[in-house]
Amino acid sequence: MEQIRTVHYVNQFLGQIGGEDKAGIPPQVIEGPVGVGQLIQSVSAGRLDVVATLVCGDNYAAENLEQTEQWVLEQVRQREPALFLAGPAFASGRHGAACGTFSRAVQKKLGIPALTGMHPANPGVELARKDVYILETGASARDMQRAVSQIVALALKLVDRSPVGGPCDEGYIPRGIRKNVLVEQRGSRRAVDMLLKKLRGEPFITELPLPSFDRVPPADAIQDLSKAVIALVTDGGVVPIGNPDRIEAHNASKYCRYFFGDLGDLTGEKFQTVHGGYDPTYVNEDPDRVLPLDAARLLESEGAFAKLFDYFYSTVGNVTAVSSAAAFGREIGEALRREGVNGVILTST
Amino acid sequence: MVKEIERVGLPAVQITTIIPIALTVGANRVVPGIAIPHPTGKPGTEHEEEVHIRRALLNKALVALSTTIAGQTVFR
Numbered sequence: 001m002e003q004i005r006t007v008h009y010v011n012q013f014l015g016q017i018g019g020e021d022k023a024g025i026p027p028q029v030i031e032g033p034v035g036v037g038q039l040i041q042s043v044s045a046g047r048l049d050v051v052a053t054l055v056c057g058d059n060y061a062a063e064n065l066e067q068t069e070q071w072v073l074e075q076v077r078q079r080e081p082a083l084f085l086a087g088p089a090f091a092s093g094r095h096g097a098a099c100g101t102f103s104r105a106v107q108k109k110l111g112i113p114a115l116t117g118m119h120p121a122n123p124g125v126e127l128a129r130k131d132v133y134i135l136e137t138g139a140s141a142r143d144m145q146r147a148v149s150q151i152v153a154l155a156l157k158l159v160d161r162s163p164v165g166g167p168c169d170e171g172y173i174p175r176g177i178r179k180n181v182l183v184e185q186r187g188s189r190r191a192v193d194m195l196l197k198k199l200r201g202e203p204f205i206t207e208l209p210l211p212s213f214d215r216v217p218p219a220d221a222i223q224d225l226s227k228a229v230i231a232l233v234t235d236g237g238v239v240p241i242g243n244p245d246r247i248e249a250h251n252a253s254k255y256c257r258y259f260f261g262d263l264g265d266l267t268g269e270k271f272q273t274v275h276g277g278y279d280p281t282y283v284n285e286d287p288d289r290v291l292p293l294d295a296a297r298l299l300e301s302e303g304a305f306a307k308l309f310d311y312f313y314s315t316v317g318n319v320t321a322v323s324s325a326a327a328f329g330r331e332i333g334e335a336l337r338r339e340g341v342n343g344v345i346l347t348s349t
Numbered sequence: 350m351v352k353e354i355e356r357v358g359l360p361a362v363q364i365t366t367i368i369p370i371a372l373t374v375g376a377n378r379v380v381p382g383i384a385i386p387h388p389t390g391k392p393g394t395e396h397e398e399e400v401h402i403r404r405a406l407l408n409k410a411l412v413a414l415s416t417t418i419a420g421q422t423v424f425r
Contacts (some may be wrong), residue, residue: 325350
């Protein structure tokens with residue numbers, strides 16, 4: 001049986017190099033499979049041969065996407081594989097952005113089939129779903145076995161050039177591709193059937209889901225900064241030491257607001273981060289590194305704007321449900337507008 | 350979050366390092382941050398220098414808030 005040469009891209013976790021403390025590592029090659037790569041080989045009953053594992057730290061990749069993409073392309077080109085796999089990234093945003101970007105690049109620029117896996121809420125999905133197959137996974141690595149099985153099943157079909165079914169059959173995230181198929185009932189009949197089901201309150205499946213382009217037109221700019229009240233908001237998880245309101249480190253269920261008072265500077269003695277998705281060392285040393293109070297006070301005293309709002313809003317943006325983040329944003333925005341704030345600076349890790 | 354804040358009519362700028370994600374989720378005003386674990390900090394530099402860098406970054410955010418834009422804009 002001929003084996004299929006495969007190159008596999010993963011972050012530092014799946015590459016078994018380390019956790020958040022290693023998120024800054026530059027890209028490196030490990031010959032042969034690592035961890036998930038071994039699972040990929042065994043699930044494929046030995047058909048897939050992972051000849052190299054490309055590993056890059058989550059922060060390094062996300063901060064240097066274009067540069068790392070060039071490196072990935074070069075490594076893949078040298079090894080002449082028949083298949084490129086990335087992740088799976090589950091709900092990890094940085095890993096998802098990397099897996100999506102590199103899979104798309106390998107497929108488009110080198111013509112090698114590329115697949116990855118992500119949770120539908122991963123921001124990497126929108127980056128790549130139109131170009132590559134992204135198998136739908138759960139939110140965390142607990143779903144590894146099932147996710148890898150699905151990725152491998154579809155990968156083998158692509159390499160073998162077998163027919164690929166629709167998103168529901170194969171388990172990938174819809175790519176927005178329409179395909180003509182022959183069915184027994186003509187369109188008008190199917191449309192009326194759907195309408196009747198809808199009227200009766202029964203479930204039905206549309207043949208053409210409408211895309212939701214949720215874009216907000218830009219708000220009007222501040223006309224006169226010297227009269228403006230500016231508020232600071234962060235999803236970097238800064239809270240008073242001890243986390244009195246118990247904001248969760250992952251998938252936060254709430255945001256909180258805290259009083260700056262006459263504070264001119266944030267210190268690690270009084271504030272900390274409870275974000276579970278990045279190395280907290282730097283922010284715990286000096287929380288201004290994510291919630292820039294000291295610099296805001298400087299600009300305020302120089303008259304760059306009229307006044308810094310007395311409170312800051314904080315939550316943890318780490319694998320947080322999009323619906324929660326949207327609700328937080330809406331409530332925070334409405335509260336700030338009511339209190340006469342004119343502009344918001346939000347910092348994100 | 351910034352998108353929803355802008356929806357209520359308040360200009361909002363996001364300082365973040367992963368620009369593609371900010372644009373994908375619909376942020377209108379974006380200023381690139383320094384690094385993921387410290388978007389407004391630069392560990393390893395003198396404190397005074399670090400505050401100076403931070404001040405420059407916030408200044409850029411203020412420019413973003415006071416600039417009329419037609420669509421998503423990254424203020425580099």
